[in-house]
Amino acid sequence: GIQVEQSPPDLILQEGANSTLRCNFSDSVNNLQWFHQNPWGQLINLFYIPSGTKQNGRLSATTVATERYSLLYISSSQTTDSGVYFCAVVGETSGSRLTFGEGTQLTVNP
């Protein structure tokens, strides 16, 4: 099946800093999503972005499908941005399986 690799696994920032999270995938995809998992476990949708670039406030994302990677940018980070960020994809040969990476654990210190 499709492989999803996220980097870095852990990231510690000071409030106000910018960061880039990366997601590499091993096959062509029909669907790519970025999620933020809060401390209570809920997955919050950030972006649905199988290709192209999107922005939402301090967050933006870019997927270069032909090169099989996606980037999540967080600018002017806040303590509330802390949590785990997941990339998840549906591969073209994966049926309906949304395959998750292992996530990036982000800690933003005041």
Added chain:
Amino acid sequence: ETGVTQTPRHLVMGMTNKKSLKCEQHLGHNAMYWYKQSAKKPLELMFVYSLEERVENNSVPSRFSPECPNSSHLFLHLHTLQPEDSALYLCASSQDRVFTEAFFGQGTRLTVV
């Protein structure tokens, strides 16, 4: 009101108990999913339902039994669980199974004692 609602939020059960997890979606979606998230592991797909029919079963033990009575409701019936089944169980829904955005519930944190 969130789009996908799961109950209960927390559940502690003995290995001989029978319990059920409930998921309800208010988004008019046609596909619903159960995922399992164990500590230190990525989310794992358990079951997929499309228009109330099970279309994928990811080699899940029979002590987990899903039920989808209609396109808005999904249950996960649990019986004779093991301590290693303790995990966060997440329900999700999407308009279709491949090309559209999936939305997740808050999850049920299950502890098997």
